[in-house]
Amino acid sequence: MEELKPKLSSPTNPTLSATWLRFPNSPFADLNRQLSRPLAHTVVGGKEGGKSALCETIAFLGASQKNGGSIIDLYGARDNEGLGWLRSPFKDSVLLLKGEHTQVNCPTAPCKNIGEVTLDDLEDYRVIVSCARFYRSIREEWYSVGKFLDFLWTRESWTKLCWLVVREANSIISSRMMLGEDQAQAVKYFVKAMQEMRHSGLSIAVDTLRWMGAEINYRTISDYIYLKAPGIDGLPQQLDFLYSYFDPFQIMQMPAEQFIVLSRRGALGVGRFDCPYWHKNEHENLRKLFAIDLKHDKDETKDLTKDTGLHVNDNTHAGIIRDRFEKKTKKGKVLSMGAIAFSLGRSSKTIHDQICYHNDAVTGVGECPRCKRVNGKYAKQEV
Numbered sequence: 001m002e003e004l005k006p007k008l009s010s011p012t013n014p015t016l017s018a019t020w021l022r023f024p025n026s027p028f029a030d031l032n033r034q035l036s037r038p039l040a041h042t043v044v045g046g047k048e049g050g051k052s053a054l055c056e057t058i059a060f061l062g063a064s065q066k067n068g069g070s071i072i073d074l075y076g077a078r079d080n081e082g083l084g085w086l087r088s089p090f091k092d093s094v095l096l097l098k099g100e101h102t103q104v105n106c107p108t109a110p111c112k113n114i115g116e117v118t119l120d121d122l123e124d125y126r127v128i129v130s131c132a133r134f135y136r137s138i139r140e141e142w143y144s145v146g147k148f149l150d151f152l153w154t155r156e157s158w159t160k161l162c163w164l165v166v167r168e169a170n171s172i173i174s175s176r177m178m179l180g181e182d183q184a185q186a187v188k189y190f191v192k193a194m195q196e197m198r199h200s201g202l203s204i205a206v207d208t209l210r211w212m213g214a215e216i217n218y219r220t221i222s223d224y225i226y227l228k229a230p231g232i233d234g235l236p237q238q239l240d241f242l243y244s245y246f247d248p249f250q251i252m253q254m255p256a257e258q259f260i261v262l263s264r265r266g267a268l269g270v271g272r273f274d275c276p277y278w279h280k281n282e283h284e285n286l287r288k289l290f291a292i293d294l295k296h297d298k299d300e301t302k303d304l305t306k307d308t309g310l311h312v313n314d315n316t317h318a319g320i321i322r323d324r325f326e327k328k329t330k331k332g333k334v335l336s337m338g339a340i341a342f343s344l345g346r347s348s349k350t351i352h353d354q355i356c357y358h359n360d361a362v363t364g365v366g367e368c369p370r371c372k373r374v375n376g377k378y379a380k381q382e383v
């Protein structure tokens with residue numbers, strides 16, 4: 001059995017090993033070598049089957065390779081499981097990410113607004129964690145992390161391989177939809193991003209509960225698929241061939257430390273890994289454990305009808321964009337932001353912010369979700 005050991009010397013660091021039953025001489029069976037390449041690893045399995053723990057182990061072993069850079073941990077569960085990294089071997093080099101309307105005070109790690117992360121941060125820190133509770137709502141998290149993903153793909157050259165840990169693949173689809181894409185566009189984005197990842201020096205370890213569904217698209221472009229205990233549903237029909245290698249009940253009741261692994265090139269193996277010692281235990285409150293203070297600004301956006309000060313509802317937003325397109329001065333010029341502000345009794349900054357938001361959305365995802373919600377005529381046009 002091939003033992004994969006991280007370069008960091010600690011007897012308790014997790015290891016991962018696999019015995020290859022089919023194509024043992026394929027380059028893909030040399031997992032140790034492959035972990036230094038930008039590849040996509042997908043873990044599929046039932047609830048609490050050890051999916052997240054396996055993703056953490058893969059990313060940790062990958063980041064511990066000679067060319068290993070940071071681990072970027074996104075979409076952790078609401079219990080802040082990503083904070084476990086604060087007691088990992090990388091604990092002295094963790095950057096926490098948060099939403100701009102939340103104040104976080106962590107005595108042991110710096111914290112930054114997710115929109116302000118730089119490409120240098122990706123090289124400077126060993127772990128970058130976005131915690132669900134560091135945003136006012138799941139919608140805000142999905143929106144902010146969606147924009148952050150766009151930023152990650154801007155990395156044109158790289159020396160260190162970054163490891164993206166995505167806990168529940170479907171979150172990426174939800175994030176894209178928060179940016180105004182529909183389901184088909186969101187899936188297309190994810191598939192394209194996964195195909196292009198190697199150019200940006202990104203590897204991904206993603207977990208998913210479902211074998212069927214939208215995930216089918218990126219499953220087919222995964223370089224490795226790790227199967228964990230599937231629960232009573234058993235394996236999907238396409239994987240029936242595995243029953244000629246394994247006993248069905250063994251698969252159904254596979255312990256958390258085991259997995260079956262399939263490579264894109266057909267190598268098939270069975271393996272085991274250790275649960276990382278820093279992985280969150282079920283009853284732990286990691287935020288309290290690390291004495292992290294949290295304060296959310298009042299969530300004004302929950303009141304979508306609010307339309308005073310800096311808070312602009314969808315109708316007013318679409319009206320501002322329409323005025324900018326249609327209204328003209330006596331000399332036939334486009335109305336200035338100041339003039340629109342005056343006519344609406346708002347500040348010029350409010351008008352400026354709305355136009356920037358609109359243009360960002362149109363150039364980023366092809367459509368402004370605020371205009372779209374109220375059937376605004378200019379939802380797809382930049383002003």
Ligand SMILES: Nc1ncnc2c1ncn2[C@@H]1O[C@H](COP(=O)(O)OP(=O)(O)O)[C@@H](O)[C@H]1O
Nearest residue numbers: 047048049050051052053256257273274275281
């Ligand atoms: N390699 C392992 N060895 C032993 N126990 C494990 C292992 N991996 C996970 N576990 C146990 O399973 C629990 C659930 O793991 P987790 O990765 O959070 O599940 P999932 O993400 O599939 O819901 C962990 O808290 C841990 O107790």
Ligand SMILES: [Mg+2]
Nearest residue numbers: 051052167207
């Ligand atoms: Mg999980």
